[in-house]
Amino acid sequence: MNHQRRQVLKGAGAAGAVGVAMAAGLLRPTAVYAAPWNQAGFEARSLADVLKSINGAGAAESGQITVKAPDIAENGAVVPVEVISAIPGTESIAIVGEKNNLPLIAQFDLMNGAEGFVSTRIKLGSTSNVRAVVKAGGKMYTAAKEVKVTIGGCGG
Amino acid sequence: MSSIKIRASMTGDSAEVKCLMNHPMETGLRKDAKTGQLVPAHFIKSVVATVGGNTVLDAQWGGGISRNPYLAFKVKGAKKGDKVVVSWEDNQGAKETSEATIG
Structure with a gap:
């Protein structure tokens, strides 16, 4: 077996x-x-492989990206996350739950007037950084926010 | 089956589109509490949104999005009355599409 x-x-x-x-x-x-x-x-199970797959390994930390998420999430199965990128020419936003078994959560390609903004709800298995990786003008930028999780939302 | 709920409204010169979808979003890593067997992966893989006929958002998802997914995005240059179409496809090949008008 x-x-x-x-x-x-x-x-x-x-x-x-x-x-x-x-x-x-x-x-x-x-x-x-x-x-x-x-x-x-x-x-991918490792953060390094995930970042490689989205071209985010060498992304520069940027203060122009805001990751809005609760400081403490009581239920890791539903964690509201909003990513706002004020970087001109934002083309894509990826959301990564750094300590999840499968860290890559979503990637949003934005075009034709879509602003550098996405809002959704994600699962976090444990207390972890929620990292946004943004592509703008062909360059990669990143920012993260830590969310403390009291009950994990990724398993049984 | 389920349909996507869309609400689209103008705030200033951009439209905010909010969507709610019905989907279990199983990662494939969760064990059924009764049987101890892994619940097979079943999640939305791709979401595409168009406004006024132009693709504005093309998203790829994994099982890390919460069940019954919520998604909001903003589109500059959209107008009242523009048609918004949102569609998804899951890893088992199921598809769903809904449309709304920006109010």
Whole structure:
């Protein structure tokens, strides 16, 4: 049974490689509509791999990004998060729960007048930084806010 | 099945669009309390929004978005009466689309 589990994991790794190729633009379809799902990023378990998948590894800390979230979340299953980027030309906003089993939560590509603003509700498994990674004018920026979680929302 | 609830209204020169979707958003990592088995992953993977026919938001999601997802965004240059269309697709291939008018 364990052996089978290994094989499943290996299979996921191979699929991940395709995702990386996609992220690198090798397999990207020409249409802007519905970007290919970042499989490598969404299946990555480590923060480093997630940041790599969204090109956020060398992102500069920016005071122009505001991550609004509660200081303390009683229920980690529903944590309201709002990201506001005042950086001109904000093209995309990614939200990362740094200590989640699967840290990459969402990536929003914004265009045609969409402002540097998204608001949603996320799950946090434990007390963690909620990190926003913003792409603006082809450059990467980041900011984070710590949320203390009393009851985790990512498992059983 | 479920439909997406959309509310879109002008604040100054931009429109704020708020959406509520019905979805279990299972990560695939959660164990069923009774059976001890993993609950299979079932979550919205992609959300696309258009305003006045132009794509304004193209989102990719994982299971880390809370169940029955909430999403809000703002669009500059939108006008009262513009049509807003929001659609999602999940990892099992289900799709849902709704539209509203900016009020």
